[in-house]
Amino acid sequence: MSAFDDLIAANAQYAAAFHGSGLTGRAARGLAVVTCMDSRIDPLGLLGLAPGDAKILRNAGARVTDDVLRTLVLAVYLLGVERVLVMPHTDCGMTKVNDSDVHDLTKAQGVDTRSLEFHTVPDQNAALRHDLTRIKTTPFLPAGMPIGGAIYDVHTGKLLPVAL
Ligand code: ZN
Secondary structure, three states, X not given: XXXXXHHHHHHHHHHHOOOXXXXXXXXXXXXXXXXXXXXXXXXXXXOOOOOOOEEEEEEOOOOOXXXXXXXXXXXXXXXXXXXXXXXXXXXXXXXXXXXHHHHHHHHOOOOOOOOOOOOOOOOHHHHHHHHHHHHHHOOOOOOOOOEEEEEEOOOXXXXXXXXX
């Protein structure tokens, strides 16, 4: 018995019905989506996408961190991405705490996280605009590449576009 037995069993069923895939690692729809790790978000489903269509980058809060920028550079120059949608969501846990709250919460469990930056989100619209600007102004991505921002409503399933 392992903590992953349920997943291994599910995969056996999945693989039994799998007919192989002619897909490559390039994003068939030329899209990258930066979104949150929130378990309520189905990025492919809510955007009408299928496996192979898009690069999906997820982290806490859908923040454009150095690692997201690094990944976007690879996605654009090596993997066919030509447009980027940054998609945070309503009811995000990252909007409900600040970094020092997180440090306090982990400290209460005996862990010192002060060397980590959590990129918490006190103002979601401001954070989204900041992150969109970060992608738009980085010298490492093509000038003029379409960059979009939208907030996904986890209670209605609707996407609300946000102007840059
Ligand atoms: Zn979230």
